[in-house]
Amino acid sequence: xxxxxxxxxxxxxxxxxxxxxxxxxxxxxxxxxxxxxxxxxxxxxxxxxxxxxxxxxxxxxxxxxxxxxxxxxxxxxxxxxxxxxxxxxxxxxxxxxxxxxxxxxxxxxxxxx
Amino acid sequence: xxxxxxxxxxxxxxxxxxxxxxxxxxxxxxxxxxxxxxxxxxxxxxxxxxxxxxxxxxxxxxxxxxxxxxxxxxxxxxxxxxxxxxxxxxxxxxxxxxxxxxxxxxxxxxxxxxx
Numbered sequence: 001x002x003x004x005x006x007x008x009x010x011x012x013x014x015x016x017x018x019x020x021x022x023x024x025x026x027x028x029x030x031x032x033x034x035x036x037x038x039x040x041x042x043x044x045x046x047x048x049x050x051x052x053x054x055x056x057x058x059x060x061x062x063x064x065x066x067x068x069x070x071x072x073x074x075x076x077x078x079x080x081x082x083x084x085x086x087x088x089x090x091x092x093x094x095x096x097x098x099x100x101x102x103x104x105x106x107x108x109x110x111x112x113x
Numbered sequence: 114x115x116x117x118x119x120x121x122x123x124x125x126x127x128x129x130x131x132x133x134x135x136x137x138x139x140x141x142x143x144x145x146x147x148x149x150x151x152x153x154x155x156x157x158x159x160x161x162x163x164x165x166x167x168x169x170x171x172x173x174x175x176x177x178x179x180x181x182x183x184x185x186x187x188x189x190x191x192x193x194x195x196x197x198x199x200x201x202x203x204x205x206x207x208x209x210x211x212x213x214x215x216x217x218x219x220x221x222x223x224x225x226x227x228x
Contacts, residue, residue, distance in 0.1 A: 042222075
């Protein structure tokens, strides 16, 4: 079965720095890779989606890369702010049709002033 | 335009009772997914439904759990004869019709506590 690992359970960085989160997967390569943000007591919020034939995707201060050779995605938050503190989830989608997502356990990011 | 609505937000059941969790997808969305999040664990897929059809239930426990998405009304996740191990946060997500993947919209979840 698909296995997804996110680099660490917790990441603490100073405000203004770039946060880099890692998502590694095994077995088959997904057609899509998604990143979500989850705050305590809330549901995940969709941030970015990248397709297997895309290398990089950007949205404001967010950047996602996708390396199917390394089986890895990197998620960057530039100019981080305390409001970015949350748990970030990586999720894989196997195919081009909709269906189940395989989630990593998440990385808890804390941005301190 | 309301997002995905789940109710109740919190549900307490005694062992052996039934739990019913409701999910109304976003307006215009016809695909519904249920996920479970156990403490200190990641989100686990349970079931994928379209109106009146179960598309993929490979993540559902074989016994006591069932799901439906009727032609009218919300999607329902039903857990019969709950046990302590069913205590978790249950999230519903929805997506628009079609096969293109634009990401999923999640509700705020129902936190089930079995006492």
